[in-house]
Amino acid sequence: MANPEILELLSTNKVFDGELRKYKFKACLNANFNLFLPSHSAAAHVPLLVYLAGLTCTEDNGAQKGGFFGPAAAKGIALLFPDTSPRGAGVEGEDKDWDFGVGAGFYLNATNPAFAKHYNMLTHVTLELPQVLSTAGLPIVCGHGALTLYLASKTNQYRSVSAFSPICNPINCPWGQKAFKGYLQGGTTEAAEQYDATELIKKRTDPVRILIDYGTADNFYKQGQLLPENFVKAAREAGHDESQVQVRSQDGYDHSYFFISTFATDHINFHAEFLL
Amino acid sequence: MANPEILELLSTNKVFDGELRKYKFKACLNANFNLFLPSHSAAAHVPLLVYLAGLTCTEDNGAQKGGFFGPAAAKGIALLFPDTSPRGAGVEGEDKDWDFGVGAGFYLNATNPAFAKHYNMLTHVTLELPQVLSTAGLPIVCGHGALTLYLASKTNQYRSVSAFSPICNPINCPWGQKAFKGYLQGGTTEAAEQYDATELIKKRTDPVRILIDYGTADNFYKQGQLLPENFVKAAREAGHDESQVQVRSQDGYDHSYFFISTFATDHINFHAEFLL
Numbered sequence: 001m002a003n004p005e006i007l008e009l010l011s012t013n014k015v016f017d018g019e020l021r022k023y024k025f026k027a028c029l030n031a032n033f034n035l036f037l038p039s040h041s042a043a044a045h046v047p048l049l050v051y052l053a054g055l056t057c058t059e060d061n062g063a064q065k066g067g068f069f070g071p072a073a074a075k076g077i078a079l080l081f082p083d084t085s086p087r088g089a090g091v092e093g094e095d096k097d098w099d100f101g102v103g104a105g106f107y108l109n110a111t112n113p114a115f116a117k118h119y120n121m122l123t124h125v126t127l128e129l130p131q132v133l134s135t136a137g138l139p140i141v142c143g144h145g146a147l148t149l150y151l152a153s154k155t156n157q158y159r160s161v162s163a164f165s166p167i168c169n170p171i172n173c174p175w176g177q178k179a180f181k182g183y184l185q186g187g188t189t190e191a192a193e194q195y196d197a198t199e200l201i202k203k204r205t206d207p208v209r210i211l212i213d214y215g216t217a218d219n220f221y222k223q224g225q226l227l228p229e230n231f232v233k234a235a236r237e238a239g240h241d242e243s244q245v246q247v248r249s250q251d252g253y254d255h256s257y258f259f260i261s262t263f264a265t266d267h268i269n270f271h272a273e274f275l276l
Numbered sequence: 277m278a279n280p281e282i283l284e285l286l287s288t289n290k291v292f293d294g295e296l297r298k299y300k301f302k303a304c305l306n307a308n309f310n311l312f313l314p315s316h317s318a319a320a321h322v323p324l325l326v327y328l329a330g331l332t333c334t335e336d337n338g339a340q341k342g343g344f345f346g347p348a349a350a351k352g353i354a355l356l357f358p359d360t361s362p363r364g365a366g367v368e369g370e371d372k373d374w375d376f377g378v379g380a381g382f383y384l385n386a387t388n389p390a391f392a393k394h395y396n397m398l399t400h401v402t403l404e405l406p407q408v409l410s411t412a413g414l415p416i417v418c419g420h421g422a423l424t425l426y427l428a429s430k431t432n433q434y435r436s437v438s439a440f441s442p443i444c445n446p447i448n449c450p451w452g453q454k455a456f457k458g459y460l461q462g463g464t465t466e467a468a469e470q471y472d473a474t475e476l477i478k479k480r481t482d483p484v485r486i487l488i489d490y491g492t493a494d495n496f497y498k499q500g501q502l503l504p505e506n507f508v509k510a511a512r513e514a515g516h517d518e519s520q521v522q523v524r525s526q527d528g529y530d531h532s533y534f535f536i537s538t539f540a541t542d543h544i545n546f547h548a549e550f551l552l
Contacts, residue, residue, distance in 0.1 A: 013534040013535075014493065014530065015537065017538075065340050067346070069537065070343070258290070259291070261292075261345070262293070262346075
């Protein structure tokens with residue numbers, strides 16, 4: 001954990017009787033992450049919940065504004081907050097848009113040669129970080145990348161998944177189409193195999209554990225970027241009922257961290273059922 | 277409340293079933309504020325708790341990172357988050373330092389002619405905002421300015437006060453000495469009358485309701501900027517025991533919002549006793 005050639009400890013803060021540690025990850029991918037360690041846990045190995053933030057975010061947004069530490073401390077669950085993209089990769093045009101490139105890695109491994117060297121957030125989140133952390137595993141993930149990481153996993157690496165306002169069907173929305181065209185040689189066709197939650201749930205026939213919340217006042221929802229209805233329809237057709245796939249429409253809430261913090265405790269408690 | 281000549285509504289967010297409204301206050305003092313309104317309250321008039329943020333902050337820090345909405349919603353308490361200083365006053369040198377001028381108004385009325393026109397946060401917080409809000413009063417205040425506003429009030433405007441890591445004895449610390457020298461013609465001598473919590477508690481003989489938390493890993497505490505021991509000593513000598521003035525040393529916590537969010541529920545519950 002403390003190998004100084006791989007990790008540099010940037011700061012520590014005590015919070016809810018546990019410790020928040022911010023690290024710089026010194027791999028070819030230059031990215032920071034935050035790690036919350038509870039002061040105690042009911043489990044023999046402390047379970048780890050991974051919070052994958054959305055577009056524009058860094059490792060700090062969820063940690064500072066999400067309201068997750070209180071309920072995680074109460075349950076004895078550790079939290080990992082990776083960054084959303086590499087920083088300083090120097091790819092031409094990577095910081096031109098807020099919804100592509102820096103701050104918008106989409107948790108995929110790029111196949112477009114311009115991005116393929118550095119933009120490998122899938123490997124970073126599912127292999128590099130778990131290896132470095134050497135903990136009891138990486139049982140949970142949240143966010144858009146989260147749904148796909150959970151649904152595409154062949155190894156049962158994740159026990160459950162939850163997401164706030166995720167992009168449920170990215171091959172059919174502007175954000176996803178733009179990202180896949182930019183990152184992947186095969187565009188949305190390549191993405192449908194591995195990076196689209198609605199496509200992936202169609203192929204899952206074993207039981208799944210999924211909780212999704214979105215707000216009806218979310219402008220991105222209203223613009224058709226999230227498409228949760230498509231995901232629900234595909235899940236039900238694949239035989240996953242409400243007990244396996246719960247998608248909640250929250251009246252009047254928007255896309256902000258005010259929304260996330262309101263339901264943070266619900267999500268921690270949902271995962272705790274499968275982790276403890 | 278909605279007089280468009282005085283207030284401009286900048287944004288609204290639903291949070292914990294209540295509403296967060298951000299306003300621009302169009303007075304000679306140009307400052308924004310956030311207002312949280314719970315969806316319901318046990319009291320006939322919704323009680324209002326004022327959160328006065330510290331050095332460098334705006335109206336957003338406490339609202340985004342403080343973790344106050346959940347416990348305030350549960351108790352049915354409204355929250356007001358004013359800014360910490362006027363913005364854009366254009367006083368020469370006002371944005372030179374982080375601990376004086378912009379972002380550091382110290383909740384006082386400046387008497388130094390250079391600042392006296394705009395830097396009147398005492399009037400803003402205790403008179404202008406309550407008048408504009410037209411609610412049931414302003415029962416509570418938090419923060420350094422908070423302690424002094426509570427202790428100096430002649431009208432029992434505030435029923436209780438709590439503070440995180442406050443500057444308890446500013447006439448005897450570098451931050452306070454710098455601020456008072458800059459804002460007040462009479463410097464620390466003028467400040468001792470009205471703006472120093474340790475000096476003010478000596479003169480209060482009636483019962484008070486004060487809760488203070490600070491962290492032992494707070495670098496500003498270690499540097500002697502906060503001086504809570506001076507405040508406790510003065511309070512005890514003035515006859516205020518633990519039931520009236522509770523100052524808690526929290527082991528290992530620092531000066532960040534991670535500390536504040538950890539004890540946010542404690543503070544809301546403390547005030548709820550006197551508000552509901």
